[in-house]
Amino acid sequence: MSNIDVAMKTSAVVTSAVQCLAAERSNxxxxxxxxxxxxxxxxxALAARDLVRSIDALPPSERPIGWDDE
Known part of the structure; x- marks a missing residue:
C-alpha cells in the first residue's frame, strides 16, 4: 500500500460520512x-475498515504517529 492509497481511502471515509449525514437528514x-x-x-463502516487496513499495510515508519500505541 502507498500513501496515495491511504489518501484515497481517507477521501472515501469523508465522502461516506457526508452521505450518512445527508441520509439522516432526508425525508x-x-x-x-x-x-x-x-x-x-x-x-x-466499510470505508473506515478499508482505511484501517491500508494504514496497517504501510511500513511502521509511514504510519500516523501513535497508530501502533495500545
Missing part, C-alpha cells in the same frame, strides 16, 4: 428512509 416519512440510513452507515 423521514419516506418508506425507504430506514434502509437508506442503514445502507449509508454500512458504507461508512
Amino acid at each position: 423521514e416519512s419516506s418508506p425507504h428512509y430506514a434502509a437508506h440510513v442503514e445502507y449509508s452507515d454500512e458504507l461508512l
